[in-house]
Each structure stands twice: as C-alpha cells, then as structure tokens.
Amino acid sequence: MTRRVAIVGTSAIPVGRHQTADDAELQTLEHEIMGRLVVEAVADAGVEKRDIQSLVFTLPRPYTRQKYFHTFLMGQLRLACRGTVMEVMGNGMTAALAFDQACNDILLGRAEVALALGINMESAVSAAEHMMSSMRTTGDVDFHTSAGFTPIAWYAMDAMRYMHEHGATRAQLGSVAVKNRAHAALNPLAQFRKPITLDDVLSQRPIVEPLGLYDVPGRSDGAACLVLASEGVARSLGRPYVRVRGRGFCHDGSHQISDVPNDMIAFDAARQAAQTAYAAAGIGPADIDIAELYAPCTIVEILVSEAIGLVPRGQGARAAADGETRLGGRIPISTSGGLTSRGHPAYVTSLYNYVELADQLRGRAGERQVQGAELGLATGELGNYNAALIHVLEAQR
C-alpha cells in the first residue's frame, strides 16, 4: 500500500514587523516564538512530543543572532529524534522544500510524525540595506549585480513583456492587489488588512516600473509550524486532515535568465511541475478549488495562474480583473491575501500558503472559507520561476 502524508496540525504568528532593533531595551527572541508555535501546532494535531521523529527547519535570516537555530531549538524543547533534523535553503522555494523534505521522511518511513517549521526575521533591517544582500542572489553577481539589478526588477521585466504581448494594463495587474487586500481583510494572520481601491494601487510611487508599492510585497517577519503525519496516524487521530495527493518539481536549468532567447514569461518550470503534480493526483487544473501561489508581485500571480492551467494563456490579467480569481469566483487564488497583503516573510512564506490551504480544506477558514473546498494547490518557486515545486492537497473530513 502506498504511504501517504497528511497535514494534521498548524500554527503561525500574524505576519508583520516583529524584529526588534539591535539596541532595543527588550528584544524579540526567535526561539521563544518558535517554541510556543511548536507546542501550539502539536496540540492542534493531537500527537505527542515523542511521536515527532523528524524536523525540517527553514534557514533563518542572517539577522538572527542564534546560529544553528534548529538544533538550539531542539535543545530548548528537549526534542530527541531518530529521523532527520536539518535546516533547508532553496531561495524562494525554501519553505516549500522544508514541507517537501518533511513529507519525504514520512514517505521513507523514517518518521510517523514530522515538523516543517521556521522563522523569518528581517524587518528591522532597511530595504536598501537588505538589498545589499538580496541583490547578490538573483542573476550573476559580477555581470548583473554590477548593473544594479534587484530581485524585484526581474518580475518588473516580466510585467513589461506581458503587457507588450497581451495588451494587459496596469489597472488589470492592480486588480490582483485589490483582490488580495480584500482577502487579507478577512485573515487574522495577514500583515496588511486595510482595504484598498484600484485608484490607491495606481497612484502609489513606482518601485520598479511598471510595478508600484502595492504591486510588490513589503518587508515581513513571520513564523509557522506544520505537523505532518503518515495517513495511518492521521486517521487514528479522528480529526479532519489534509492529504498530500500529488507533487511535481521542475528546474529549467537557468538562474534568473537564459542566454538562449526563450519565452521568459511562459514560466515553463511551473507548467511542467503542475503537469506532474496533476498526473500524480489523477486530476486536471479544472478540479482545483483553491490555489495559494508563491507570487511576490501581482504579475507573478497572473503568470503562474496561466502556466498551471487555471486560466488560459494571456487571459490571467483579464480573469483577475473580471473577478474569476476572487473569493466567490470561479477559481479563488490567494484567499489568504497572498504575498502582497498576507505578507512575505520570504524564507517561511510557503509555510503560510500551506497553513491557509490546511485551514480551507479542514473547513476552518471562517469568512474566507471556499465552500466545499476539496482540492487545493500550492506553488513554491525560485528565481524568475526558473524552478517550481507544486503540491496538490486534498480534504479528508
């Protein structure tokens, strides 16, 4: 019989500005937050401490003073285990990989219960200063960074190209920001909850043209813990759970940009990863009831929605502007508020996507609930969607 993985418990702090300045009299300590979240998630799951045999952490930001954070936390919680304990890093895909690796330990039989968790603290460091580090991650540090490219600049060029090819407007892109802010207003975990209008979006100062302040994510801190279990354990707990029904991965072999001219905005890695995940799940894109996409900007949500087949190619901006991807629409996307409004504590962002899907598929999403949601989809990515990691999740109520 095939082993299956289930999400049986979750916890998270609201996304926001939590990091204290180095000279603050009282400091926010990452391990105090993380320890409380572990206890909370495990209580949500109904498992015991001794059941946990693997832990996969996301790499903390370099601004976290406690190094080797994962084993330090093991010591704080006296968590001995026999599976694996590790920190993972995979650029923007970091948290999705933490989830994926925790799944793997269960699939391999190394653990019956595993945690995927992490904390991202960076907001006390200015954007300009943080970019001195992040600008070295996207593109070639010698040939691109020397020209002043920034991580968001590549998505801005996606937007320019998309508008050129399909006639999409800034207003259509901006409608994604308005939609996601309306979703975030209903999400206690969201960083930005005050509703905004399209006029608000279009009148913001430019960040990287054509993207303005509300088209891009802000600076965020966050932390979350997911409890995963074998399906056998999940059933024994007698509570609603979420089954991992499909998984797909694709890396297109380029870092940010290919020197062989290609269709940069096709996000082919997402298309291929989705095909694999759908096939593994025995479904098609039309069967998905809700999607939480890793989409740092409005344009990225549009492009991914097309690449994974939720909307036809070239129609993503129009579909968003027409309300198809809003709560109550044909295919709700980013019901959490997405990265622009729920927030983007980058190395843990995908954990929040799984938290939202777990809430939706366990019927706990309150005012954000997609009625009768059975199948959800999460994407993780790195670079300019040069690689994608996609999971199909199924409600078991």
Place this chain on the structure above:
Amino acid sequence: MTLAMMPVDEKRAYPPRVSAFTETFWSGLAQGRWRTVCCRSCSRATFPPKPVCPHCWSTDMEWTDLKPRGTIYSWTRIHAAPTVFASEAPYACGIVDLEDGLRIACRIVADPDGSLRIGAAVEIVVLQYNDGPLFAARLLD
C-alpha cells in the same frame, strides 16, 4: 570594430570581480572590445563568458568577437535601489537579444526622449568608470 566609449567620472558602485578567465573580457571591454567565449566542441557561444560550455560541458572554449547590435526584449526602471546604487536611481535595466543570438541583461543608458520600449534597437557601449569598465545598452533610435 570597437564599441563607443562613454566616460563616467565616478567609481563603479558594485564592481565585478575579475578572474584569470574573465580578465580577457574585462580588459578587452576597457579597450572597446565586445567578446565572449564559444565552445570548440559544439560551436555554441555563451554569455557571460565561462570556462565550461553549458551545453556540452566541454572545457575547450575560445574567445570570439560579438556584434554590438541587439533589440530590447524587456526593460524596467529601478526606483527602489540597494544602498550603493541609491544615488543613481532611478536607472533603467533591461534584457537585450543580441544580433549574434545571445540574450544578455544589462544597464540601459539614459534616454532623454523616452524612446525606451520593447523591440527598440540598441548598441552595446562601454561605460568607462574611473576604476574600470561596465557594458550597457544604448538606444539607437
């Protein structure tokens, strides 16, 4: 044929490292030469220059001159810049498809008359900073 040279009376904000391998590129650029490496095994060129062919993994690479012309595939203007680039902001960057068939990403130098658009013809120029060169695309229209 040499590239057009544009003096800039500043030091580069974030200068590139130079390796024994890429020294040919950067010292050539300082003299107005625009070149990269081509694989002797499979004949494909690659940019930026690198010692291993990304296509066939041969290490038998030779330097080849590139034509300076290209077209803009996409572009942006960066307003929120990292600390060292703040004084230059806003500045334009873009993706250029070179006539020789390679796609590169680089700074686009100022276009006072707003002719920066996808499909615009550009030429590669040398920005001669006080401490060394950078390459950029300049609009031809």
